[in-house]
Amino acid sequence: MDMFEIEGSRRLSGEIAVNGSKNAALPIMAAALLTQEPVRLSDVPDLSDIRNMQKLLTELGCAVERTGKHDCILHTTDTTESHARYDIVKTMRASVCVLGPLLAARGKARVSLPGGCAIGQRPIDLHLKGLEALGATFELEGGDVIGRVPGGRLRGNRIFLGGAFGSTVLGTANILSAAVLAQGTTVIESAACEPEIVDLANLLSAMGARITGAGSPRIVVEGVEQLGGGSHQIIPDRIEAGTFMVAAAITAGELTITNCPLDALMAATNCLEQIGVEVEALDDASSMRARVRVAGGRALRPCDITTQPHPGFPTDLQAQFMALLTLADGTSVITEKIFPERFLHVAELSRMGAQLFRQGPTAIVSGVRRLVGAPVMASDLRASAGLVLAGLAAEGTTRVLRVYHLDRGYEKLEERLAKVGARIKRVSEEE
Ligand code: EPU
Numbered sequence: 001m002d003m004f005e006i007e008g009s010r011r012l013s014g015e016i017a018v019n020g021s022k023n024a025a026l027p028i029m030a031a032a033l034l035t036q037e038p039v040r041l042s043d044v045p046d047l048s049d050i051r052n053m054q055k056l057l058t059e060l061g062c063a064v065e066r067t068g069k070h071d072c073i074l075h076t077t078d079t080t081e082s083h084a085r086y087d088i089v090k091t092m093r094a095s096v097c098v099l100g101p102l103l104a105a106r107g108k109a110r111v112s113l114p115g116g117c118a119i120g121q122r123p124i125d126l127h128l129k130g131l132e133a134l135g136a137t138f139e140l141e142g143g144d145v146i147g148r149v150p151g152g153r154l155r156g157n158r159i160f161l162g163g164a165f166g167s168t169v170l171g172t173a174n175i176l177s178a179a180v181l182a183q184g185t186t187v188i189e190s191a192a193c194e195p196e197i198v199d200l201a202n203l204l205s206a207m208g209a210r211i212t213g214a215g216s217p218r219i220v221v222e223g224v225e226q227l228g229g230g231s232h233q234i235i236p237d238r239i240e241a242g243t244f245m246v247a248a249a250i251t252a253g254e255l256t257i258t259n260c261p262l263d264a265l266m267a268a269t270n271c272l273e274q275i276g277v278e279v280e281a282l283d284d285a286s287s288m289r290a291r292v293r294v295a296g297g298r299a300l301r302p303c304d305i306t307t308q309p310h311p312g313f314p315t316d317l318q319a320q321f322m323a324l325l326t327l328a329d330g331t332s333v334i335t336e337k338i339f340p341e342r343f344l345h346v347a348e349l350s351r352m353g354a355q356l357f358r359q360g361p362t363a364i365v366s367g368v369r370r371l372v373g374a375p376v377m378a379s380d381l382r383a384s385a386g387l388v389l390a391g392l393a394a395e396g397t398t399r400v401l402r403v404y405h406l407d408r409g410y411e412k413l414e415e416r417l418a419k420v421g422a423r424i425k426r427v428s429e430e431e
Helices: 022-034 048-059 092-106 125-133 169-179 194-207 240-251 266-275 317-324 346-352 382-393 412-417
Strands: 002-007 015-016 039-042 062-068 071-076 108-113 137-141 144-148 156-159 185-189 209-212 219-224 230-233 252-260 278-281 288-295 330-334 353-358 362-366 376-377 396-401 423-428
Touching: 002 382, 015 062, 015 423, 022 039, 022 048, 022 062, 022 071, 022 092, 022 169, 022 194, 039 330, 048 062, 048 092, 062 230, 092 108, 092 125, 092 144, 092 169, 092 209, 125 137, 125 156, 125 169, 137 194, 144 209, 144 353, 169 185, 169 194, 169 219, 194 230, 230 382, 240 252, 240 266, 240 317, 240 376, 317 330, 317 346, 317 362, 317 382, 346 376, 382 396, 382 423, 412 423
Parallel strands: 015 252, 039 230, 156 185, 376 396
Antiparallel strands: 002 396, 002 423, 039 071, 062 071, 108 144, 137 144, 185 219, 209 219, 252 288, 278 288, 330 362, 353 362
16 A cells, blocks of 8 residues: 655645546546447546546446546447446445436446445435436345336436435436436426536537536426437546645645636635635636636634535535644634534544544634644545645654545645645555
C-alpha cells in the first residue's frame, strides 16, 4: 500500500488545472447502456473508480476503449448480461447507477446491494421507489436487488424523490436515465440540482432524450422510443477545484486554478471570502471553465458551515474546510446534514494538534496557531484529502497512509501539488 509523505509549512504558488469530474463521469458512463451506438467522452479522469466502472460496463456488454489519456468510446454491443456483481459493487457504490439504464434498455437488472460505507449508512430506497413508480418491480435475493419491468417498457409517472436528507444525486441520475426511454412523461420532483445531473442531462439530450428542468428541483422527461450515440466533454470537478482552493488558503499561498467550475462553487467561495481568502475570477466568473486566482492571507477568520444539497455547501468539501478552519483565529461550527457520520477526519486532525469537539452531526473547531506533522489515516476519500491539506500546512512531516482512498477521486494528486511547490511524495508503506 502507498502513503504520502509531506514536509509541510511550504507556501504553494503557480498554476494548477482541474481535471474532469469523477461524479459526473460515473453516471454518464452508465448511460452508454441506453444505446447500441457509440458514446464518445472526453475529460474522463483516470481514477480507480472510473476503471471500476469501465470493468463493470465491460461485463455488461459495453466495451470501453480508452482513445487518449482522458478520452474514451463506450459501445454497447451485447445486451445479454444484466448482473452487476458484488465483487465490483463492493469496491464502488456508484455501481448502482447502472440500475436505471439496465431496466430502461433491457427490462431487467440484477445489482448487488452496496452495503455499508465509511461515511455512514447509504441506502438506495429512494432509487427503488422512483423506479417502482415507473413500473419496475423489485425483489431481494442473495444480497442482490433483482429488478424487472413487466411488459418490457417503463411508463412515465410523477415522482417525489426527496428523502429525510433532501434530494439524492445518484437516485436522480438513475430515475432520469430510466425515464428517457419510458413511455410517456415523467416528472421528478425534489430532484437533485447538482451540476453533475445537468451534465448527465446534457449527454442524454445529445443522444436524443427530451429533458427540461435539469439543474432545478423539477425535471420533466418526455420518453422517446430509442436513443442514439453522442459526444460529450465531462465538466471539471468542482470538489477537486475546491480542494485546490483550500490548498492555496491553508499554505498562505497563491494558486491560479484553471479549468475551474467557479459557477458551481459559490457556497465554497462565499465561505473562503468570509475566512479572509481572496478568490478572483481572471475571466468570466459565471463560467464552468474559469481561470481563478486564490490567495490565502496570513490570518484566517472562523466560519460556520452547514452542508446541504447543491447549491448549498457540498459535503464533499467538508473535511477540507475543516482542515483549513483548524488554523483560524477563533471558533467555527461545522454541521453535516447530508452524511451525519462523515467525520472520520476529526480524530486524525486531532492527532496533528487540531482542537476539535464532535457531538452528533456537529463539530466545533477551535482554531490553533499551528498543526504538527503526524502519521494519519482515513478510510474515506474526502477525509484523506482533508488530511493531505492539513499536512501541507503542518510543521514537520505528515504521513497520510492508505492513499488508495485518495486515488479513487484525485488523479496523481502528489505530482500536481509538487509542481506548485508542495514537498510531497508517494512512498510504499512497507518501506
Ligand atoms: N439517501 C437515502 N436514500 C437513498 C439515497 C440517498 O436516504 O435511496 C440519503 C443518503 O444516505 C444521504 C442523502 O440521501 O443522507 C444524500 O445522498 P445521495 O444519494 O445524494 O448521495 P450519492 O448520490 O450516493 C453522491 C456522490 C457523493 C456525494 C453525495 C452528496 C457520486 C458517485 N457520489 O452520492 O460523493 O457525497 O452525492 O453530494 O456522485 C465523494 O465523491 O466522495 C462522494 C461520496
